[in-house]
Amino acid sequence: xxxxxxxxxxxxxxxxxxxxxxxxxxxxxxxxxxxxxxxxxxxxxxxxxxxxxxxxxxxxxxxxxxxxxxxxxxxxxxxxxxxxxxxxxxxxxxxxxxxxxxxxxxxxxxxxxxxxxxxxxxxxxxxxxxxxxxxxxxxxxxxxxxxxxxxxxxxxxxxxxxxxxxxxxxxxxxxxxxxxxxxxxxxx
Numbered sequence: 001x002x003x004x005x006x007x008x009x010x011x012x013x014x015x016x017x018x019x020x021x022x023x024x025x026x027x028x029x030x031x032x033x034x035x036x037x038x039x040x041x042x043x044x045x046x047x048x049x050x051x052x053x054x055x056x057x058x059x060x061x062x063x064x065x066x067x068x069x070x071x072x073x074x075x076x077x078x079x080x081x082x083x084x085x086x087x088x089x090x091x092x093x094x095x096x097x098x099x100x101x102x103x104x105x106x107x108x109x110x111x112x113x114x115x116x117x118x119x120x121x122x123x124x125x126x127x128x129x130x131x132x133x134x135x136x137x138x139x140x141x142x143x144x145x146x147x148x149x150x151x152x153x154x155x156x157x158x159x160x161x162x163x164x165x166x167x168x169x170x171x172x173x174x175x176x177x178x179x180x181x182x183x184x185x186x187x188x
Contacts (some may be wrong), residue, residue: 070101070145072116078136080176082169083128086118086144089153089184096120096129097185100144104132107139107159107168126179137174141166144183154184 086100098120103112119129132142143161146152158165167181 070103070115070117073114074116074132075104075114075134075136078134078171079174080135080137080171080178081131081133082135082140082142082171082178082181083124083126083131084142084167084179084181084183085127085129086183086185087129089186094184096122096127098129100147102130102183103143103145103161104135105141105143105161105166107141107170110141113140128179135171137171140169140171142169142181144185146185150185150187152183153186154182 082104084102086097086102088095088097096118098118100118102116102118104114105111106113114132114135116130116132121129123129123131141159141161143166144152144164146164152164155165155167159168160166169178169181171178
């Protein structure tokens, strides 16, 4: 038994020494999309989010063209959250689409009250790639802005989000959580 412990120690020591002496090459710059997307969704008014590039107004996600005028703007007068996914509705991967604009609209007036850009990677354990925070009690509609070369495949019906369908999201109490607001998309 002692020989086994010594053998494991001799094998593991060079590995651990090598790992502990690795040189950091990026100086902490270049956090991943999920981290930066989460920071912008939680702190939309921050002008200097350390180590994260500013969000882009043009979308990626594999589409051509992109969204314009979409900014990460969150609400601050409530305590509820709304979150979900914008994804490529194609088996087997169902890849998250980053750089797409998602809008939160007042259900009565249709006015956009907040918007955010999606991340290409998951922001939480649910696999969501967008989140609205600080949402007050009220009735809302969540809409995606479909990129050029894509069409919405899910949902197929719901409140009008020209030219697509959106999700009705009633927030009845502070601290509510509205998950699984998902948008599937395909290229023709």
